[in-house]
Amino acid sequence: MDHQLLRSTFAVVERRAEHAVTFFYSHLFWHNPGVRELFPEDMLPQRDRLLAALTHVVTHLEDPGLAAYLGQLGRDHRKFLASPALYAAVGQSLLAAFAHAAGAAWTIEAEKAWTEAYGHVAELMLAGADAAAGAGEPAWWDADVVRHERYGDDLAVLTLRPRQPLLHLPGQYVGVSSLRVPRVWRTYSLADAPRPDGTVELHVSRIAGGAMSTALVEETGPGEVLRLSAPGGGLVARTPPGGLRTYICAGTGWAPVRALLAEAAAAEPDLEGRLFVVARSKEYLYAREDAERLKERLPGLNVTYITAAPRQRKDQATERLLRALRACVRWSAHDVYLAGPPGFVAEVAEVLEELGTDPERIHHDTLPSVGRFTTRPNTAAERLLGPPTPLWHDPEARAPRGASRSF
Numbered sequence: 001m002d003h004q005l006l007r008s009t010f011a012v013v014e015r016r017a018e019h020a021v022t023f024f025y026s027h028l029f030w031h032n033p034g035v036r037e038l039f040p041e042d043m044l045p046q047r048d049r050l051l052a053a054l055t056h057v058v059t060h061l062e063d064p065g066l067a068a069y070l071g072q073l074g075r076d077h078r079k080f081l082a083s084p085a086l087y088a089a090v091g092q093s094l095l096a097a098f099a100h101a102a103g104a105a106w107t108i109e110a111e112k113a114w115t116e117a118y119g120h121v122a123e124l125m126l127a128g129a130d131a132a133a134g135a136g137e138p139a140w141w142d143a144d145v146v147r148h149e150r151y152g153d154d155l156a157v158l159t160l161r162p163r164q165p166l167l168h169l170p171g172q173y174v175g176v177s178s179l180r181v182p183r184v185w186r187t188y189s190l191a192d193a194p195r196p197d198g199t200v201e202l203h204v205s206r207i208a209g210g211a212m213s214t215a216l217v218e219e220t221g222p223g224e225v226l227r228l229s230a231p232g233g234g235l236v237a238r239t240p241p242g243g244l245r246t247y248i249c250a251g252t253g254w255a256p257v258r259a260l261l262a263e264a265a266a267a268e269p270d271l272e273g274r275l276f277v278v279a280r281s282k283e284y285l286y287a288r289e290d291a292e293r294l295k296e297r298l299p300g301l302n303v304t305y306i307t308a309a310p311r312q313r314k315d316q317a318t319e320r321l322l323r324a325l326r327a328c329v330r331w332s333a334h335d336v337y338l339a340g341p342p343g344f345v346a347e348v349a350e351v352l353e354e355l356g357t358d359p360e361r362i363h364h365d366t367l368p369s370v371g372r373f374t375t376r377p378n379t380a381a382e383r384l385l386g387p388p389t390p391l392w393h394d395p396e397a398r399a400p401r402g403a404s405r406s407f
C-alpha cells in the first residue's frame with residue numbers, strides 16, 4: 001500500500017472535510033435505502049466520529065497497534081448492526097466522496113491505493129467483530145436499572161444489572177444507549193471494579209441541552225432497560241506493586257478513579273499514594289462518603305477534597321488544586337491517574353509535567369482537545385477533525401469556564 005499517496009490525498013480531502021462528509025452521508029443514504037434508520041437523528045457527532053476514525057488510520061499507517069485498534073472498532077461496531085454488506089456500501093460511498101472532494105488529486109493510482117486501504121480496514125474490523133462473536137460476546141448488553149440516586153440538580157448515580165456478565169477492567173468505560181434517545185450512544189466510565197453481584201454503576205452529569213445526559217439524570221428510573229456496549233479504554237492500573245501513585249479526579253471523573261482504588265484496596269491494601277477529589281461546590285462532592293470508606297481500607301492513601309469556597313469564582317477549585325499539587329513532592333516517582341472534564345485533564349497534565357512527572361506516567365482517557373489548551377491549528381477542518389474517540393460530552397455545551405453557572 002502506498003502510504004505517502006494515501007496521506008497526500010487525505011490531506012487534500014481534509015481541507016474540504018465538511019464537504020466530503022456531507023457528500024459521503026448523502027451518497028450512502030441515497031444509494032442504500034433503510035441505512036439512514038441505523039443512524040441517530042442528530043448526525044453532527046456522527047460526522048466527527050467518521051473523520052476521527054479516518055484521521056486515526058491515516059496518521060497511524062506504520063503503527064503496529066493499528067490492526068488492534070481496527071479490531072476493537074469492529075468489535076464495537078456490532079452495536080450499530082454493521083453487517084459485511086454495510087461495510088461494502090460505506091466503502092463505495094467513501095471512495096465516491098473522496099473522489100468528489102479531492103478533485104484533480106484523485107488519480108487512478110490514488111483510487112487504487114484507497115480501494116486497497118479501505119478493503120484492508122474493513123477486513124480488520126470485520127475480523128474483530130467475528131472474533132468477539134466467536135468468543136460468545138454479545139453485540140451489546142441489555143442492563144436493568146436497579147437504582148437511581150440524584151445529587152444536586154444535575155448529577156445521578158445509576159446502578160445497572162447487565163443481563164449477561166459484563167467483563168471489564170477497573171477504570172474502563174462503556175457506550176450507553178437508551179430508547180429515550182434512539183440510536184445515540186454516549187460513553188460513561190464504570191465506577192467500580194467488577195462486583196460479586198454483577199451490577200455496574202454509572203455516574204452521569206447532566207449537560208444543558210444534552211439529550212442523553214438529561215434522559216439519564218431526569219427521566220430514567222428503576223425497571224428501565226439500557227443498552228451497554230463492549231468495555232474499552234486504557235485508564236487501567238499500570239503501576240507495579242509497591243509503586244507510588246497519585247489519583248486526581250474532577251466531577252464525575254471520580255467514577256474511574258473509584259474503580260481503580262477499589263481494585264487497589266483488594267490487591268494492594270498497603271499502597272502508598274495521594275488522592276485529590278475536585279468538585280465545583282460542596283453539593284457536588286458526592287464522592288466523599290465512598291472515598292472515606294476506601295481510605296479505611298487504604299491507610300497509606302492521603303485524601304484531599306477541593307471545592308471552590310462558597311460565593312467564590314467558579315474556577316477557584318482548579319486553582320486550589322493546582323496550588324495543592326505544587327506543594328507536593330516527588331512527582332518524578334509517581335504514576336498519575338487523571339479523570340474529569342477535558343479542559344481540566346489538559347490543564348492538570350500540563351502542570352504535572354512542569355512539576356516533573358514523566359509524561360509517559362500521566363494516565364488518562366483520550367479526550368477531545370478544547371479551549372485555550374488546544375494545540376492543534378484551529379481551521380474549520382481541524383475543528384471538525386479534532387475529537388478523537390471516545391466521544392465524550394461536548395465540552396462546548398458547558399457554560400464557559402469562569403462564567404456564572406446556575407445551580
Ligand SMILES: NC(=O)C1=CN([C@@H]2O[C@H](COP(=O)(O)OP(=O)(O)OC[C@H]3O[C@@H](n4cnc5c(N)ncnc54)[C@H](OP(=O)(O)O)[C@@H]3O)[C@@H](O)[C@H]2O)C=CC1
Binds near residue numbers: 254
Ligand atoms: N475517564 C474520564 O476521564 C472521565 C471523564 N469524565 C468527564 O468529566 C466531566 C464531568 O462533568 P461534571 O461532573 O459536570 O464536572 P464539573 O463541570 O462539575 O467540573 C468538575 C470540576 O472540574 C473543573 N473544571 C471543569 N472544566 C474545567 C476546565 N475547562 N479547566 C479546568 N478545570 C475545569 C471545575 O473546576 P472549577 O470549579 O475550578 O471550574 C470543577 O470543579 C465530563 O466532561 C465527563 O465527560 C467523566 C467521567 C470519566
